[in-house]
Amino acid sequence: MALLSIKNLKAKINDTEILHGIDLEINPGETHAIMGPNGSGKSTLASVLAGKPGYEVTEGEVLFNGKNLFEMQPEVRAREGMFLAFQYPVEIPGVSNTNLIKSAVNEIRKYRNLEPLDAFDFISMIKEKAAMVEIEQSFLNRSVNEGFSGGEKKRNEVFQMAMLDPVLAVLDETDSGLDIDALRIVANGVNKLRRQDNSFLVITHYQRLLNYIVPDYVHVLYKGRIVKSGGKELALELEEKGYDWIKD
Amino acid sequence: MEENNNILGNLAENEYKYGFVSSIEQELAPKGLNEDIIRFISAKKNEPGFLLEWRLRAFHHWQKMKEPNWAKVKYPPIDYQDIHYYAAPKNFNKYKSLDEVDPEILKTYEKLGIPLEEQKRLAGVAVDAVLDSVSVATTFKEKLEELGIIFCPISEAVHTHPELVEKYLGSVVPYTDNYFAALNSAVFSDGSFVYVPKGVRCPMELSTYFRINASSTGQFERTLIIADEGSYVSYLEGCTAPMRDENQLHAAVVELIAHKNAEIKYSTVQNWYPGDKEGKGGIYNFVTKRGLCEGENSKISWTQVETGSAITWKYPSCVLKGDNSVGEFYSVALTNNFQQADTGTKMIHLGKNTKSRIVSKGISAGRSDNSYRGLVKISKKADGARNFSQCDSLLLGDKCGAHTFPYIEVANQTAIVEHEATTSKISEDIIFYLNQRGISTEDAVALIVHGYAKEVLNNLPMEFAVEAKKLLSVSLEGSVG
Numbered sequence: 001m002a003l004l005s006i007k008n009l010k011a012k013i014n015d016t017e018i019l020h021g022i023d024l025e026i027n028p029g030e031t032h033a034i035m036g037p038n039g040s041g042k043s044t045l046a047s048v049l050a051g052k053p054g055y056e057v058t059e060g061e062v063l064f065n066g067k068n069l070f071e072m073q074p075e076v077r078a079r080e081g082m083f084l085a086f087q088y089p090v091e092i093p094g095v096s097n098t099n100l101i102k103s104a105v106n107e108i109r110k111y112r113n114l115e116p117l118d119a120f121d122f123i124s125m126i127k128e129k130a131a132m133v134e135i136e137q138s139f140l141n142r143s144v145n146e147g148f149s150g151g152e153k154k155r156n157e158v159f160q161m162a163m164l165d166p167v168l169a170v171l172d173e174t175d176s177g178l179d180i181d182a183l184r185i186v187a188n189g190v191n192k193l194r195r196q197d198n199s200f201l202v203i204t205h206y207q208r209l210l211n212y213i214v215p216d217y218v219h220v221l222y223k224g225r226i227v228k229s230g231g232k233e234l235a236l237e238l239e240e241k242g243y244d245w246i247k248d
Numbered sequence: 249m250e251e252n253n254n255i256l257g258n259l260a261e262n263e264y265k266y267g268f269v270s271s272i273e274q275e276l277a278p279k280g281l282n283e284d285i286i287r288f289i290s291a292k293k294n295e296p297g298f299l300l301e302w303r304l305r306a307f308h309h310w311q312k313m314k315e316p317n318w319a320k321v322k323y324p325p326i327d328y329q330d331i332h333y334y335a336a337p338k339n340f341n342k343y344k345s346l347d348e349v350d351p352e353i354l355k356t357y358e359k360l361g362i363p364l365e366e367q368k369r370l371a372g373v374a375v376d377a378v379l380d381s382v383s384v385a386t387t388f389k390e391k392l393e394e395l396g397i398i399f400c401p402i403s404e405a406v407h408t409h410p411e412l413v414e415k416y417l418g419s420v421v422p423y424t425d426n427y428f429a430a431l432n433s434a435v436f437s438d439g440s441f442v443y444v445p446k447g448v449r450c451p452m453e454l455s456t457y458f459r460i461n462a463s464s465t466g467q468f469e470r471t472l473i474i475a476d477e478g479s480y481v482s483y484l485e486g487c488t489a490p491m492r493d494e495n496q497l498h499a500a501v502v503e504l505i506a507h508k509n510a511e512i513k514y515s516t517v518q519n520w521y522p523g524d525k526e527g528k529g530g531i532y533n534f535v536t537k538r539g540l541c542e543g544e545n546s547k548i549s550w551t552q553v554e555t556g557s558a559i560t561w562k563y564p565s566c567v568l569k570g571d572n573s574v575g576e577f578y579s580v581a582l583t584n585n586f587q588q589a590d591t592g593t594k595m596i597h598l599g600k601n602t603k604s605r606i607v608s609k610g611i612s613a614g615r616s617d618n619s620y621r622g623l624v625k626i627s628k629k630a631d632g633a634r635n636f637s638q639c640d641s642l643l644l645g646d647k648c649g650a651h652t653f654p655y656i657e658v659a660n661q662t663a664i665v666e667h668e669a670t671t672s673k674i675s676e677d678i679i680f681y682l683n684q685r686g687i688s689t690e691d692a693v694a695l696i697v698h699g700y701a702k703e704v705l706n707n708l709p710m711e712f713a714v715e716a717k718k719l720l721s722v723s724l725e726g727s728v729g
Contacts, residue, residue, distance in 0.1 A: 050684050053676055074683035083684075090681045093672050094699030103695055104685035111686070143699075160685065 001066055003028050003199050004049075004168055009060035011048045017058065018044040020224035026168070031200040033210055033235060036221035037243040042203045043087060045221070046172040049201075050084040051077055064168070078104075079111035083166035085157040087173040092144035097156065098126065100144050101163050108164060129162040133189040151182035158189040169193070170201045175209035187212030207239035222246050277334035283307065286434055289334050293403050298414050306423035306433030313427045319590040320619045320651060321559045323532060331497060333435045333468070392450075397481075398443040399454050402470055405441035412443055416474055420503040420540045420567070428499040428534040428561075436470035436501070444479040444510075453709050455484040469500040475510035477543065482513040484712055496521075498557075499534045508543025508570065513551070515708050516564075517716050519723075520556035527586025527615075530558025537564035538594075541573035541602075549576040550593065551707040553716040555723040558587060563621065565594035568602035568630075575604040578704040580716075582697075582723050583616030583648070592622035592653075597630040597663070606637040609701050611720075612648035613727035619651040626663040633663045641671040642700050644693070644727050694721040 002025045009022040018041045026032055036042050048055050049062070051074035062069040065080055072080065092100070106116040117125070126140065133155045145153050154174055161169055171190070175183055190213050194200065202213055210218070210232065218234040219226045227246055228234065238245070277288055286307050290300040315326070392399050398409060406413050423433035444450050475481050485502075498520065504512050514537075523530025533556075539548035550564040560583075566575025577593035595604035604624065612618040624635045641650035656665055674696055682692035697720050698705070705713045 050680075052680055073688075074680060075686050075688050078684050078686035086681065086684075090675070090678050092678055092681070092696060092699075093670075094702065095695055096699070099695065099699065100682070100685065103687055103691065104682075107686040107688075107691070164685070 002026060002063070003065065004201075005061075005063040007061045009045075009048070009062060010058045011044060012056050012058055013044065013054055018224055019048065021060065022221075022224075022226060024219065024226065026199045026201060028167070028199055029196040030217065031194065031202060031213065031215045033202045033204065033213075033215035033218045033232075034221050034226075035204060035207070035218060035235060035238060038205065040221045041224040042205075042221055043172055044224075046084060046087075046170050046201075046203055049077075049170055050074060050082065075107070076111075078164075079108050081167035083161050083164055083169045085154075085161060085169065085171045085174050087176060089145050089153045089157055091146045091148075093146055095144050097140045097142060097144055101126070101140075101160060104160070105163055125163065129159055132162055132192055133159045134185050135159050150177040151179065151185075154178055154182065154186050155189070158186050162189065162193055165193075166198065168199050168201065170203070171213075172203050173205060174202075175204055175206060183209065184212060207235045210235045220246050276332050279332050280329045281307075281331070281333055281435065285333050289435060289437070292334060293406070295406055296410055298410070299406060299417075302418065302423070303434050306430050307435075309423055310427065310430035310434055313430055315427050319561050319621070320617065320653075321561060321588040321590050323559055323588075326497060326532070328431075334437060392452075395448050395450070396445040397448060397450055398441065400441055402436075402439045402441040402472060405472075409441075409443070412474065413441070413472070416472055416503065416505055417470075418503075420505060420538045421501050421536050426536060429501050429536040432468045432470060432499045432501045432536070436468045439469035439471040439500070439502075440473070440483075441471070442473040442481060442483060444475045444481045446476045447478045448476075449479065450481040453482050453484050453712075455486070467496070467498045467500070469502075471500070471502040473503070473512060473514070474505045475507060475512045475546075477507045478509040479507075480511045480513075482709065483515070484709065485514070485516045486519075486712070486715075496530075497532050497534070500536070502535070502537040502564075504537075504539035504548055506539065506541050506543065506546035506548050506570075506573075509545045510543065511547040511549075512539060513549045514539070514564070515712060516550075516552040516554070517708075517712060517719060518552065518554045518556050518560075519719055521558075522556050522585065522587050522723075523558040525585050525614075527558070530587070531556065533557035533560045533562060535560075535562040537562065538567065539565070539575070540567045541570050541575060541599075543573070544570040544599070545572045546570050547574040547576075549574075549578070549707070551576075551578040551704065552580070552591075553701075553704070553708070553719065554579070554581040554589060554591060555719050557589075560587075560589040560591050562591045563593055565596065566604060567596045567598065568604065568633075569598045570602075571599040572601045572603075573599055574602070577604075577606045577608070577622075578707045579607070580609045580611065580701040580704045580720070581618060581620075582611040582720060583613065583618045584723055584727050585614040585616060587614075587616040589617070590619040590621055592620045594623040595625070595635060597624075597626045597633040597635070599630060601632040601634075602630055603633070604635045606635070606639070607703055608637075608639045609704055610639075610641045610650050611644070611697060611700070611724075612641070612650045613644035613724055615647045617649045617651070619653060621653040621655075623655040623657070624665055624667075625656075626658045626660050626665065628659045630660050631662050633660060635663075635665045637665075637667045639667070639669045640700070641669075642697070643671070643673045644724070690721070690725065693724050693727070697721070697724060 004026040006022050006024040009019055011019040034042055057070055215232050218230055220228040286303050421429050423430045506512050520531035541548055548566050554560055568575050575595050581589045581591050583589045593606055608620045610618040610620055620639050626633045639652050643650055652669055654667055679689055679692050698717055705716055708716055
């Protein structure tokens with residue numbers, strides 16, 4: 001059974017239809033990349049999957065773990081194992097990273113009928129995952145993303161991903177605004193999380209990221225539709241020929 | 249219960265028609281305010297002459313005063329003649345143990361999450377429960393007496409320690425101070441009295457839970473706390489009130505006096521009925537709280553968590569008279585729906601090297617209005633005075649208001665006054681971000697608000713902090729999404 005099954009998904013925001021019928025299947029263990037020019041609907045797709053308010057699904061069906069995704073509140077989707085690495089992570093003054101991640105981990109555990117993580121296990125887990133994305137311990141006591149550089153914010157997203165261990169991680173332009181070193185750290189973090197039983201949907205404008213996170217499949221999104229699908233070599237072809245090639 | 253009160257109310261009114269004297273037997277004083285009512289209250293409490301005289305002077309002064317209108321709050325005119333100025337619970341008795349207390353009362357406390365039973369079990373908390381103006385339960389008193397600490401209803405202190413009451417009552421907040429203080433001085437019903445003798449460190453938190461019970465009964469508590477040289481006391485005040493339809497006036501006065509090297513810590517969790525979602529009903533909370541750092545090296549610290557009341561008008565202040573004295577104000581004021589709060593502090597620096605610290609955290613939700621109003625005054629002689637103020641506002645939604653009115657008056661060149669302010673908003677984006685991490689909207693708001701208010705909550709005694717955190721979450725239920 002597919003982990004995520006999207007059928008004829010249409011969605012609009014402010015009465016403007018952005019997604020005009022998307023079909024996509026993601027199986028456990030697969031990494032899919034979605035590429036496309038600006039305004040093609042890439043981030044809309046990520047937002048609709050995560051349940052961001054303001055988007056209206058007008059047609060189609062999405063099954064996640066075999067369940068109707070649109071019957072679940074955003075927090076329930078998260079507890080079911082969907083994680084969105086935000087393109088623009090928000091700053092939350094007064095809430096420390098540790099506090100946020102502790103609440104999140106325990107909410108997800110509660111949903112799965114597990115006891116809250118005890119303090120000792122939690123701290124050793126934090127240490128391990130923070131090291132993975134080269135995050136300092138002191139960083140964790142700071143308010144969520146407050147005063148963080150662009151690279152720190154993205155590393156924080158991957159750190160949270162590592163802590164929450166999702167079955168499906170959606171990375172929304174995680175490479176945007178990153179220099180090459182930060183990109184490598186973030187990509188290495190993601191690669192360490194890839195297993196046979198989890199999946200990734202990597203949304204990006206540039207092929208660059210896919211040198212590090214090598215996808216199994218590449219889809220090209222254009223004007224709200226997937227106009228081309230292929231293997232990882234499709235990304236290279238796009239890089240070479242540009243998006244104009246698709247538009248024709 | 250409701251009906252009972254109405255019957256009582258009608259009875260009192262009927263009695264009033266036929267003459268005043270017989271109504272002395274009633275639990276409820278007739279509505280209205282005049283000299284006779286003041287004499288009635290004083291007589292009911294069998295007060296010494298000096299107090300009746302003082303009440304009457306306050307009343308005459310009040311008659312000449314005008315209700316203040318400078319605060320950023322709006323409410324229909326109050327008919328001061330339409331209020332009962334005295335109410336006592338029926339069949340009033342002093343109880344030796346909780347078993348003797350009316351189970352109905354205990355049930356109410358339980359609903360509020362602060363059962364007396366648990367309070368008693370909680371190590372080191374002495375409870376002086378004020379239920380509609382008259383204390384019905386006093387515990388741990390003997391233990392305190394061993395140390396020479398006086399902790400009792402002020403109506404009792406008037407008889408047992410009249411010299412202390414006469415000396416200190418009105419010494420920090422004179423009845424001429426403001427309209428509501430004058431009113432309170434004229435008609436105050438009861439409240440707490442604390443005296444900590446020289447060099448004594450009060451070993452437990454002194455706690456009073458206030459509650460409004462009878463219909464349209466103004467509450468006029470009067471609290472007086474004196475910390476003698478080198479002493480220490482921490483006092484907790486918690487207010488909650490059950491659902492109520494009518495607006496109720498609450499005009500309390502709290503006076504603190506800290507002598508040389510003494511310290512008073514005063515913590516409040518205020519949760520009076522805020523009115524319903526449409527803004528109907530709720531308590532008018534017009535409070536005057538002031539502490540005098542009389543002696544050198546003395547310290548007074550106010551911590552408040554204000555979540556209730558339809559209207560809050562409250563500025564716990566410190567007069568830093570003694571050299572090197574310290575004043576602190578830590579506040580979380582939360583308003584939701586149609587609540588209005590105009591609250592803050594005054595730090596009056598008179599002595600040399602006096603220090604003050606203000607940390608104010610406003611939280612506005614719904615269609616509420618939340619104002620910080622604070623004065624930092626450095627007088628001519630206050631060499632080396634220092635103040636630090638931090639005023640933060642947090643907004644939930646876009647229909648509420650947050651305002652800051654800082655007043656700074658400096659008459660001494662050596663003073664250092666710092667003021668920092670921030671305004672932030674709990675946006676839909678932040679909520680969604682937390683939702684996406686598996687956290688429900690309600691828990692997300694709680695997480696943000698607790699983080700935001702942490703600095704203030706950390707100043708509360710442990711068990712109080714837990715209760716206050718719960719209160720903040722409950723007060724914001726349904727305010728987002």
